[in-house]
Amino acid sequence: MASHSVADGRAPGGPLYDLMYGHIHASALRAVAEHGIADLLADGPRSAGELAERSGTRAEPLRRVLRLLASRGLFREERGEFVLTxxxxxxxxxxxxxQRAPVLMFTDEMFRRAAAGIPETLCTGEPGFDAAYGSPFFAYLEExxxxxxxxxxxxxxRAGTVNAHVTEVCALPAGGTVVDVGGGRGGLLRQVLTEAPGLTGVLYDRPETIAENLLDGEAALAGRWRAEGGDFFASVPEGGDLYLLKNIxxxxxxxxxxxxxxxxxxATVPGTRLLVVDAVLPDDGTAHPAVALDIVMLMVLRGRERTADEFAALLADAGFRLVRVLPTRSMSSxxxxEAV
Incomplete structure (x- = not known):
């Protein structure tokens, strides 16, 4: 098959154009999320005119935006109407x-401005977010x-389905105490305690975070867990039989x-299990959705996604031995x- 270049008189396409127009696709995606177009298609196909009338938008530009997103598989156009795929x-x-909330977050101006700083990040190693907002990401959120x-x-x-996928692949102990370090509002701990009725739990995070936990209203978990506030850089609750670090x-x-x-x-004794829930990047260049998330870490924080070997080295330096990596049906593994 012959290849064509710009010199042939044909415009280039393929991956280069997909990347070049990537911000346009993201902005179109944000627009339909903001205007709730997917909800309007929940009951069946509608024309651009109907959708525009119900969403308070204009039919002609809406049709063009939906046509673009249809080319990416989010909608389908049939006989003048749009169908939700x-x-x-x-x-x-x-x-x-x-995934509406994640779409609105990752297409927010915070991330667009941070991404615009990637050229400078390549020279400084510093997140573009800090340069754009004059503040680290989490400090900015607090303000x-x-x-x-x-x-x-x-x-x-994002966490809801991941929590269920985690417990699908893990052999949870029949009894003992599980400590969810940096457990946020407690979604994973709630899932674990529900799946393993013999376990008790500790939700450990900043005091202001655990104050809005998801477990207080769970009658079935009453008396089986407690919340503790603190700083995981300094210490974590002692005496657990299983420790969790999810997306930390x-x-x-x-x-x-x-x-x-x-x-x-x-906080542990030799033999204590630790489960780290994070994306694990392939080390052979195989495509993985977390490769893009790794760039989000680069432009917003100072973190990174890691390979299994990189996790093994970190764990060994901290006094743990990597036992195995368990893939899940989500992006996370x-x-x-085990503590040694």
């Missing part, structure tokens, strides 16, 4: 695992309540990860380790 259904607000709510909503949406280590550079892991190790 299985992929596009994740934009609905009323479905389990809705900006509406962005903090957006972030919390997106993380809750990828937020931090190696030196900070070692501080967290060593705090966990000080479970890195199982």
């Amino acid at each position: 299985e992929e596009g259904a994740a934009l609905r607000t009323d479905v389990p695992g809705s 900006t309540p509406e962005k903090s709510r957006l972030f919390d909503s997106a993380m809750t949406s 280590l990828h937020d931090w550079p190696d030196e900070d990860c070692l501080r967290i892991l060593r705090a966990v190790r000080r 479970v890195v199982e380790a």
Whole structure:
């Protein structure tokens, strides 16, 4: 098959154009999420005119935006009407695992401005977010309540299905105490305690975070868990039989990860299990969705996604042995380790 270049008089296409227009696709995606178009298609196909009338938009530009997103598989155009595909259904607000909140977060100006700083990041190694906002990401969230709510909503949406996928692949102990370090509002701990009725749990995070936990209203878990506030860089609750670190280590550079892991190790005895839930990147260049997330870490935080070998080295330096890596049906894997 002959190849063509710009010199042939044909415009180039393929991956280069997909990348070049990537911000346009993201902006179109954000627009339909903001206007709730997927919810309007939940009951069946509608024309651009109907959708525009119901969403308070204009039919002609809406049709063009939907046509673009149809080319990416989120919608389908049939006889002048638009149909929501299985992929596009994740934009609905009323479905389990809705991804509308993550879409709104990752297409927010916070991330667009941070991404614009990547050329400078290549020279300095510093996150573009810090340069754009004059503040580290989490400090900015603390100072900006509406962005903090957006972030919390997106993380809750992303976490829901991941928690179930984690317990699918892990052999939970029949009894003992599980300590969820940096457990946020307690979604994973709730899932674990529900799956393993013989376990008790400790939800450990910043006091202001655990104050809004998801477990207080769970009558079936009453008396089986407690919340404890603190700083996981300094210490974590002692005496657990199983420790959890979900989506924590990828937020931090190696030196900070070692501080967290060593705090966990000080709280444990040899043989104690640790489950690290994070993406595990392939080391052979195989495509993986977390490769893009790794760039988010680069532009927003100082963290990174890691390979199994990189996890093994971190764990060994902190006094743990990597036992195995368990893939899940989500982007995350479970890195199982043991205190030595």
